[in-house]
Amino acid sequence: METLTHTAAFLLEWNVILAALIGVTWGIMGGSLPGISPSITMALLLPFTYTLDPTSAIVLLASTYIGAEYGGSVPAILIRTPGTNAAAATVIDGYEMNRQGKAGLALGISLYSGVIGSLFGLAMLMTLSGPLAQVALAFTPMAYFALGILGLSVIATLSGENLVKGLIAAMLGLIIATIGSDPVTGGTRFTFGSAELLGGIEPVMIMVGLFAMSELLVQASRRGKDDRVTSRPRIQFPDWPLAKRLIPAQLIGNGIGTFEGVMPGAGGTIASFMSYNEARRWSRHPEEFGKGSPEGIAAPETANNTVAETALVPLLSFGIPGSNSTAILLGGFLIHGIVPGPMLFQKSGEVVYGLYAGLFTAAIGQLVIGMAMLPVCIWLVNRPRPYLNAFIFALILSGIYSIHNEAFDLGIMIAAGVAGFFMRMLRFPFLPTVLGLVLGYLVESNFRRSLVLSGDDLMIFVDDRISLALLVLAFLFIGGSIAKRGYELLRHRPSSTFSENAES
Amino acid sequence: MLTRDFVGGVASIAIGAVYLFFAYQLRSSALDDSMGPGGLPRLYGWLLVGLGAVLTIQALLASRLATADVSSEEKGEWDGQGRKVAFAAGLLAIGLGYIFVIETLGYLLSVAVLLLVTALYLGAGNKGRVVAVAVFGAIFLWVMFVIVLGVRMPSGLLASLGL
Amino acid sequence: MNKLHLVSAVAAVVWAGGLNSAQAQEYPVDTVTLITHSSPGGGSDVFLRELSRYLAPYLGANVIVENVSGGSGAKAMAQLAQAPADGSMFYATTPTFIYTSLLSDPEYKYTDLEPLVNFFIDPEVIYTSAKSEFKTLEDVIQYARDGRGQWGAANPASLERQALEQLKAASGVNAAVVTHEGGGDMMINVLNGTLQIGVGEVQEIQSQIEAGELRLLATFSDKRLDAFPEVPTVKETGYDVVVRKFRGLAGPKGLPDDVVAAWEAATQKVLADPKYKEAYEGANLRAEFIPHADYVKFIETFGAETEGFLKETGVIE
Structure with a gap:
């Protein structure tokens, strides 16, 4: 209650409101450009925060983070390009809805799910940050490994009709994740003497390649056969029956997002994929997933916006940044001489209340700015194919270049696009590759770290209770989905299994 | 015989084998844990080879078991793929060309050329419109990335103009 | 997929507050760029930005911070090694640049740079x-x-x-x-x-x-910390291990003498600046000015020791 009154006072401060609105607008813009990640968007603002008062500075950066996490879904839906890593799950059904001429509805769902996610996450941050911090504290390397395995277990259900092909695709992702420095010794692996590969390959390069570049190649290969349905340039919110249907998916997103956000290093991408998968499991219409299901947008978008809020829990409570974006926010605090951590509330409580108020304003601002901006975006993608595709090509080449200012990265992206083109031709699914890529490092580093801790005793994964629980859950998921496949095979019911890339 | 799955399986075995070749060359050191840098890569490599083999066998069995109409279906499966690959390769060539010219031509010019060539390649008809899209699109992207976001794009030929 | 690889050209221009010519030295260039491989908000970045605020008037030039991340410093070292040695560009050194040079064997290594002066030793x-x-x-x-x-x-x-x-x-x-x-x-x-x-x-x-x-x-420091006088050093406890995590600057090879002299003077003055002192002591940094000649030797020894350690443990050949 005290928190609420202190926070409410800041809702009247014009500098906080202004910072939140500027931040969220800037964030949506940066997030919706492929390659410009939330952290880069924030880093670009960092120098301007010097001259601001601490509260406005922190609000500006945090609102940018919120906006950017949302902004990633716009190109995901409109041009099959995830603007941020966490928007990769939104691509599947979002782009499918767009192809069916329902871009306005898809964007409406992602916008209001995002706002719900932000508000829910903020409520969690304000009321439960103490208990949630304890959850973060309880996660040992063993538990992180188990969490990674749980994330990978999603592959079993997202593999399409052939599990073997899904697993092969996942292996490709895991293999790409091993490029760079070794997590234990720091030595180099598979870099072939190239300085550009020392830091590993950014997942976003592969994602943009697999999704967007391969789509451009496929459309080029189909020359002239344009079977596109255009959408009306109007943003559309779901009617009540549809909104009601989305509620379970959004609750799943909220729940998973809250926990994943709190754990440093886990992050939005896992949260959105797991929410997507759970939403499909519990949906009354699981067969629609992959073919333009509105729930398939609502769940991941709620999740990644929730993550953007609860990711502040470990930052504020321990001073530990769980991601690149929160690391920059930490920098913002430090530059103003504020040290996040257990003493933050005693020493600079006012800044925290200001931050809460700013985040609230940003969530509302996101709705308004989204509604103003999205019709223009739909209009843009309704332009004739040759021009649109040429522009998308230029956009992704520009975005990927700006990650490290390296033409080398463009080569990686295009190579991933070619790989994606052939994977589509041979009917391999992409999603397992993306999951393997995102989770590979988490799984490997924590697995090996745990074995160093235990002196190579695998029992350590059983002795750690959280790890045991998560592993059991993962095996239940995998076992269940294999059993289901077997059952459907026996009954000769050609599959309600998930399929993406349905078209060749 | 050459079904999609067969080709996919063989490709997986090949990729796995190449990866394993490099994975076995990783050096070990006294700072290593017992698995070492090569531990999991070797596991991934063998799994990929194994899964590729399973897929290949599946594909072979499936074509054995299938009935006579297989041959016609197979033909359909690869019909027109060669032409498709050729068309896609054209776009790929444009992309690779962009990588080669960006450092010398500079961002603004190369992105304009990219827009022009890609739109024409993809079948844009109206010449005036193509040029307009290329010019204004390039200026828009340049303003967005270089001015607004402050990304250091190569300036190339136009360096002297301060672009 | 390590922490933080971003590249951005973030520049914070700090004006040389009222260049009153009587006091300020003639620095050969107007603007000095300090490069860090750390991303915005990271340890070295915060250190440099704080420093740039106070340093400009003592040096008599603008001080700009630029982030060149990628390859844990490999890219920054390459840029520095190829830069003109006129005092316009320096690289914020931490032990990382030595580790990267040794571990990843990049084209340009720490030995291709010339250490300038040291500012701090982090305990x-x-x-x-x-x-x-x-x-x-x-x-x-x-x-x-x-x-x-x-x-x-x-x-x-x-x-x-x-x-x-x-x-x-x-x-x-x-x-x-x-x-x-x-x-x-x-x-x-x-x-x-x-x-x-x-x-x-x-x-x-x-x-x-x-x-x-x-x-x-x-x-791990050589003597007890001022802020925590009750905490013993590892050496006192009976194990002869001393660690010196340095924070200083390095430039391209062949720095002119007047540039070096200007930095040596400015560094000592800025470290004594009461306001700056308050800021860095609050952040638990220990000022330890090492002049150019000694710093070159210091980095050499540090590099040799590290190389010895990595070879002994078999990480590198």
Whole structure:
């Protein structure tokens, strides 16, 4: 209650409101450009925060983070390009809805799910940050490994009709994740003497390649056969029956997002994929997933916006940044001489209340700015194919270049696009590759770290209770989905299994 | 015989084998844990080879078991793929060309050329419109990335103009 | 997919506040660019930005900070090595640039640069959870002697890791040295008792120490810290391990004498500036000015020692 009154006072401060609105607008813009990640968007603002008062500075950066996490879904839906890593799950059904001429509805769902996610996450941050911090504290390397395995277990259900092909695709992702420095010794692996590969390959390069570049190649290969349905340039919110249907998916997103956000290093991408998968499991219409299901947008978008809020829990409570974006926010605090951590509330409580108020304003601002901006975006993608595709090509080449200012990265992206083109031709699914890529490092580093801790005793994964629980859950998921496949095979019911890339 | 799955399986075995070749060359050191840098890569490599083999066998069995109409279906499966690959390769060539010219031509010019060539390649008809899209699109992207976001794009030929 | 690889040209221009010509020296260029491989908000970045604010008037030139991340410094070193040696561009050095040079064997290494001056030595400390049973470093080592110790280092192949491996060797115990992806990750594992001790810089754990959640056991510095006079050095405890995490600048080879002289003078003045002093002492940095000639030797020795360690353990050939 005290928190609420202190926070409410800041809702009247014009500098906080202004910072939140500027931040969220800037964030949506940066997030919706492929390659410009939330952290880069924030880093670009960092120098301007010097001259601001601490509260406005922190609000500006945090609102940018919120906006950017949302902004990633716009190109995901409109041009099959995830603007941020966490928007990769939104691509599947979002782009499918767009192809069916329902871009306005898809964007409406992602916008209001995002706002719900932000508000829910903020409520969690304000009321439960103490208990949630304890959850973060309880996660040992063993538990992180188990969490990674749980994330990978999603592959079993997202593999399409052939599990073997899904697993092969996942292996490709895991293999790409091993490029760079070794997590234990720091030595180099598979870099072939190239300085550009020392830091590993950014997942976003592969994602943009697999999704967007391969789509451009496929459309080029189909020359002239344009079977596109255009959408009306109007943003559309779901009617009540549809909104009601989305509620379970959004609750799943909220729940998973809250926990994943709190754990440093886990992050939005896992949260959105797991929410997507759970939403499909519990949906009354699981067969629609992959073919333009509105729930398939609502769940991941709620999740990644929730993550953007609860990711502040470990930052504020321990001073530990769980991601690149929160690391920059930490920098913002430090530059103003504020040290996040257990003493933050005693020493600079006012800044925290200001931050809460700013985040609230940003969530509302996101709705308004989204509604103003999205019709223009739909209009843009309704332009004739040759021009649109040429522009998308230029956009992704520009975005990927700006990650490290390296033409080398463009080569990686295009190579991933070619790989994606052939994977589509041979009917391999992409999603397992993306999951393997995102989770590979988490799984490997924590697995090996745990074995160093235990002196190579695998029992350590059983002795750690959280790890045991998560592993059991993962095996239940995998076992269940294999059993289901077997059952459907026996009954000769050609599959309600998930399929993406349905078209060749 | 050459079904999609067969080709996919063989490709997986090949990729796995190449990866394993490099994975076995990783050096070990006294700072290593017992698995070492090569531990999991070797596991991934063998799994990929194994899964590729399973897929290949599946594909072979499936074509054995299938009935006579297989041959016609197979033909359909690869019909027109060669032409498709050729068309896609054209776009790929444009992309690779962009990588080669960006450092010398500079961002603004190369992105304009990219827009022009890609739109024409993809079948844009109206010449005036193509040029307009290329010019204004390039200026828009340049303003967005270089001015607004402050990304250091190569300036190339136009360096002297301060672009 | 390590922490933080961003590239951005973030520039914070700090005007040389009212260049009153009587006091300011003639610095050969108007603008000095300080490059860091750390991304905005990271350790070296915050250090440089803070420094740039106070340094400009003493140096008599604008000071700009630029982030060139990628390859853990490999890219920044390449840029510096090819830059003109006119005093317009310097690189913020930490032990990372030596480790990167040795481990990844990039085209341009630390030996291709000329160390300029040193500003700070960050104290590296050993800490444990306040709830743990360990009161002294000896307790921890005894625990490891009896069974199997678990010690945490923030990054693989880092100065912290090297310090712990040396401590292991000096005490003759067999503890597992567990590496992490940054100090935050490791701190959680110390707090939840997975690790007995962690090694890190004081400023990273300051808030937890104030809140009484972490306890300092020893410092790897050569003498006790002013802020924590009761914490013994590792050397006092009987293990001869001293770690010096330096923060200084390096430039391209062949720096002119007047540039070096200007920096030596300005560095001493800025470190004595009362306002700046308050800021850096608050962040637990220890000023340790090392003049050019000594700093070149210092980096040489540091590089040789590190190379020896990495070769001995077989990480590099």
